[in-house]
Amino acid sequence: MADEGGEFIDVQDLTKTFTVRRRTGLLRRTAEEVRAVDGISFTLRRGEMAGFIGPNGAGKSTTIKMLTGILTPSGGRLRVAGVDPWRERTRLVRRIGVVFGQRTTLWWDLPLRDSYGLVRRMYRVPQARFEENLARCVELLELGDLLDVPVRQLSLGQRMRGDITAALLHDPDVLYLDEPTIGLDVVSKARVREFLRTLNAERGTTVLLTTHDLSDIEQLCKRVVVIDHGRLMYDGPLAGLHEVGRGERTLVVDLERELPPIEGLTGARTVRTEGPRQWLAFPASASAAPLVSRLAAEYPLVDLSIREPDIEDVIARMYAR
Amino acid sequence: MHLLRLNFAVAVSGFRRYATYRVATAAGVFTNTVFGFILAYTFIALWHERPHLGGYDQSQALTFVWIGQAMLASVAVMGGGFQDEFSERIRNGDVAIDLYRPVDLQLWWLAADLGRAAFQLLGRGVVPLAVGALAFDLALPASPGSWLLFLLAVLLALVVSFALRYLVALCGFWLLDATGLNALSTLLSLFFSGMLLPLTVFPGAFGETARLLPWSATLQVPADVLLGAQPGGAAAGLAFQTGWALVLLAAGRALQTVATRKVVVQGG
Ligand SMILES: Nc1ncnc2c1ncn2[C@@H]1O[C@H](COP(=O)(O)OP(=O)(O)O)[C@@H](O)[C@H]1O
Ligand SMILES: [Mg+2]
Numbered sequence: 001m002a003d004e005g006g007e008f009i010d011v012q013d014l015t016k017t018f019t020v021r022r023r024t025g026l027l028r029r030t031a032e033e034v035r036a037v038d039g040i041s042f043t044l045r046r047g048e049m050a051g052f053i054g055p056n057g058a059g060k061s062t063t064i065k066m067l068t069g070i071l072t073p074s075g076g077r078l079r080v081a082g083v084d085p086w087r088e089r090t091r092l093v094r095r096i097g098v099v100f101g102q103r104t105t106l107w108w109d110l111p112l113r114d115s116y117g118l119v120r121r122m123y124r125v126p127q128a129r130f131e132e133n134l135a136r137c138v139e140l141l142e143l144g145d146l147l148d149v150p151v152r153q154l155s156l157g158q159r160m161r162g163d164i165t166a167a168l169l170h171d172p173d174v175l176y177l178d179e180p181t182i183g184l185d186v187v188s189k190a191r192v193r194e195f196l197r198t199l200n201a202e203r204g205t206t207v208l209l210t211t212h213d214l215s216d217i218e219q220l221c222k223r224v225v226v227i228d229h230g231r232l233m234y235d236g237p238l239a240g241l242h243e244v245g246r247g248e249r250t251l252v253v254d255l256e257r258e259l260p261p262i263e264g265l266t267g268a269r270t271v272r273t274e275g276p277r278q279w280l281a282f283p284a285s286a287s288a289a290p291l292v293s294r295l296a297a298e299y300p301l302v303d304l305s306i307r308e309p310d311i312e313d314v315i316a317r318m319y320a321r
Numbered sequence: 322m323h324l325l326r327l328n329f330a331v332a333v334s335g336f337r338r339y340a341t342y343r344v345a346t347a348a349g350v351f352t353n354t355v356f357g358f359i360l361a362y363t364f365i366a367l368w369h370e371r372p373h374l375g376g377y378d379q380s381q382a383l384t385f386v387w388i389g390q391a392m393l394a395s396v397a398v399m400g401g402g403f404q405d406e407f408s409e410r411i412r413n414g415d416v417a418i419d420l421y422r423p424v425d426l427q428l429w430w431l432a433a434d435l436g437r438a439a440f441q442l443l444g445r446g447v448v449p450l451a452v453g454a455l456a457f458d459l460a461l462p463a464s465p466g467s468w469l470l471f472l473l474a475v476l477l478a479l480v481v482s483f484a485l486r487y488l489v490a491l492c493g494f495w496l497l498d499a500t501g502l503n504a505l506s507t508l509l510s511l512f513f514s515g516m517l518l519p520l521t522v523f524p525g526a527f528g529e530t531a532r533l534l535p536w537s538a539t540l541q542v543p544a545d546v547l548l549g550a551q552p553g554g555a556a557a558g559l560a561f562q563t564g565w566a567l568v569l570l571a572a573g574r575a576l577q578t579v580a581t582r583k584v585v586v587q588g589g
Binding site for chain 2: 018019062065068069070071072086089090093094098100103104105107109110114117118121122123124150
C-alpha cells in the first residue's frame, strides 16, 4: 500500500474558509469569510497517537471533518493513507473510524446490540471478526450490561463508550476522536483513556484525539499539536508544551472591592485584573499556602481559588513569548 | 445481495423501533377508529343525499373511509415517520455523519421508513379496518387476488409518500425554518390523497388534475384498486403509482446530490 512506512496522515498548508451570510439591512445581505483553518501543516505516522488541542473555535472539528472526507478543504494538500479523503471517501471509509463527542452514530430507539448489527452490515464486517471486536470492546469498555439498553436510556459516558465501540467494529487503521471526553463523568473518562491507550499500544491503531482538556492529553499522548484561530501554535512532544505553559498555576482572588493590581508578593505576579477579581500566577512547584496567608492578612479577601493552567492559559503564554 | 440484506436489516430495525412504542400505537388505533366513525357517519349523510357520488355506492364509500383510516399512519398522510428524524438530523448537522457512512442516504431512509410503515400497517391498520367491517356493511373483496393487488398498491403508495416527504425534508438544507413548508405539505397530502373526500367526487378540470397529482397515488389509487373501481383497471393504477414513484425518487436523488455538495463545502 502507498502509505506503508511513510506518513499516514499528511497535512500541508491546509485551509478552510466558510462563507457566512448575514442580514445587515431589510434586504441587504453581506457575505463574510470565516477562516476556520488557516494554513496548518503536520504529519502523523502509522501507529502514532497524537493530541490535537486548542480552545473552542480553534478549528479542530473542521480539521477532523476534512480528514474524514465529509468536508472539502479550501486550499492546501491533504492525504490519509496516501489518498485524498474527500475524493476517495468511499474507499477510505472502511479504514477510518470517527467519534464525534457531541453527536452519536447510534440509533436512539435501538438497543446498542442492534445498532452494532447495522454497523456490521454497513461496513460488511465478517461475522467472526465482528464478534471478536465486539467482545473486546465490551470487555474493555465494560458495556456488558448495556448491550440491550436503548441508546436513549444511556448516560452520556455510557453512550460515548457505545459510540467508540461502533467506530471500531470494522477494524479501522485510524481513529479520529473529536472531544470524546466532553461532559463525561470521571469514571467514564478514565475508562475511555485507558481503552485508547490499549488500542494504540496493542493494535497499533493510529489515533488523533481532539480536545480542549489538557488532562486528556497528559494521560494519553506524547505528541501534541496545538492550534488557535486556525493556525498551528505548537507541534512536538508534550514535555515541550509543559515548558511553555505548565510552569505556573493561577490564584484567582476575589477582593471586597476593586483595587490596584496586587504587588510585592514574592513568587507571584498579577497577570490580570477585572473589577474586584485578580489573577496571580505563581510557580507550579511552589506551595500556595504562604501566598494565601499573606493575601488574607494584607487584603480584604472575599474568596479565592487555585486553577491549574488550561489550554487557554497555555496559548496565552505562547503569544506572550 | 449485500445491499438487500443491509436494507432488510434497516427495515427490520425501523419496524422494531416503532414496535417499542405500545402506548402510542394503542392511542393511534383509538384515534383512527374514532375518526373513522365520524367520517363514516358524515359519508352516510352525504351519500344519502347524493347516492353514487363519485361513482361509489354507500358501502363502497364506507369502505373508502375505513381503508383510509387503516392506511393513514402507514402512508404518513399527515407527514412524520422518517421525515421528522431526517429533518432534525439536517437541522442539527448530524446528517454529516449519515453522509459519511458507506451507504446510500435515500435507500437507507426508504428502507427505514418501509419498516416503520409495515409496523404501522399491522399495528394501526388492522384493528380500525376490522372495527369498521363489524360496524358497517363494507364492500371488501373476497378474492385473494384483489387483496394481493391492493397490497402491491399499498407498497407503491408507501414509496410515493416516502419520495414526497424526502423532497420536503431535503428542503431543510436551505430553509432556516421548515415549519411552514411542513404545514403546507401536510395540507396538500391530507386533501389530495383523498383522505378527507374521495378525489372521484370532484368534477371537471379540478377533479381531473387532483387525480393526476402524486398524492392520489398514496390513498385514492390503492382504495380504488381494492374496490375494483380504478379506471382502466388495477394495472393502470399500479402503473400510475410506479411512474410517480420513479419520478419523485429521481428528483429526490438529484436534490440530495446538490444538498450533499452544500454540506461538504459549507459544512451543513
Ligand atoms: N459550517 C460552518 N459555517 C460557518 N462557520 C463555521 C462552520 N463550521 C465552523 N465554523 C467556524 O469555524 C471556526 C472553527 O470551528 P470548529 O472547527 O468547530 O472549532 P473547534 O472544534 O476547535 O471548537 C469557528 O469560528 C466556527 O464558528
Ligand atoms: Mg469542535
